[in-house]
Amino acid sequence: MTRVESACTSVGRRCRRRRTSATRAEIVPDLLRRWLGYRGHEVFCVRNITDIDDKIIARGRDENRPAVVVAEEYARVYERQIERLGVLPPQVAPRATGHIIEMIALIERLVEVGAAYESGGDVFFAVRSFDSYGQLSGRNVDELRSGARVEPDERKRDLLDFALWKRAKAGEPSWTSPWGRGRPGWHIECSAMAGKYLGTAFDIHAGGLDLIFPHHENEIAQSEAASGRRFARFWLHNGLLMMGDAKMSKSLGNVISLDQALDRYGSNVLRMFFLSAHYRSPMDFDENRLAEAAAAFDRWSAFERATRGLPPPDPLTSTVAEDIRQRFHQAMDDDLGTPAAQAALFDLVSAGNRMLEAGARAEAAVARTVFCELAGVLGYSFADRTSGAGLYEPLIAELLALRTQARQRRDFATADAIRARLTQLGVVLQDSPEGPRWYLASP
């Protein structure tokens, strides 16, 4: 069993930033999960949702509704969106506000072991009490201190200490605690929920590179100071997704929301976009990239379509397909090397098309099987676009027959008009030696 915390997702922090990792921080752990699963590991995945913070409180006040209600609404919208992206749902998606008791217990423990102290209703983590603080992000406590530009807070013993519990302010949601009414600070919720659902020590913690400091660093400090055990064995940090300068993007007309992108391109294309670069590299989000990804994915779906009707492969193997499977495995085993893995898939598609061209149908069927298997591991799915038109299917067939008749009497004007009209209606027509084929345009 591999225990994974997929990402610390905060509801309050949505899409305002020029640079964000939110979507990638969902795609990347999803990829890891799928790959581990394919490799025979059982994966238990938790996605923490932070549903209480300044922004949520502010929004609740603006909308004149309880903050937790607002938060839950946004959380569900978020989850729906991520699901549309084809991200497998986690086994557990705990909410911070449902784990106040666990957080309080954790903070009490930290106070007990001398890693935290109460100060006028606030509780702070004493950073200097934790020797390896800064290790994950490669920071040194003294340098951090000299670089600090914030005015000293007299309630803290040390500038670097961070809040575990915040004394309640008027009009804010608060909970009772041993230190009076208040609410949790940022970071502690992730430690509490990870501890509860994954255990005090677990395998992999994923998240955006932007969270490495201070959030992940603080999670480690809190969790390890309390448990005395190693928190996460491995960290999977994804590079950021640059949304570009909002003004500039707007003038170029390439600013697009995740929902819009999903509507326009579908989840496969989004996935192609994200997996085209290595997960640790930074990448730019703009619509030209999406259009390129769409063109690239079209090549895959064309192959899938072309091989759909092939008889299932008999035991015959294809050395070409097996070589490619090897390449794919090797690329993915080496730190989820999706660019190389996908390159192998593109080569498989080329080889498969050549098999088709050469009439090697049995071998092409093997290529198809391997292709679908591997693309499936990456989370791609191929819908049947040659059916599903429901009642219209017989009508399409009828129009195709009319067009074929027109072509036979060399009435190309009529034939082309039928094809053009069908295209307008979202039915793509392609002639082949075996007769005309059609499919519904994506997404």
Next chain:
RNA sequence: GGCCGGGUAGCCAAGUGGGAAGGCAGGGGACUGCAAAUCCCUUACGAGCGGGUUCGAUUCCCGCCCCGGCCUCCA
């Protein structure tokens, strides 16, 4: 200023101390009534710049330039 990551063809993007993957776009050809799809050929004597190590560097080392992140509250 400090720490970290990155600069590879028109665009995107890998691997590698010794032939620079793959995709998109472009050009030529085959097939086709046409189109689409597909196939074949083609597009970096060069990898931000300058040094160094080496028989040999895009790949290692040093310096510089540029881009980005973090270094602060909040998430």
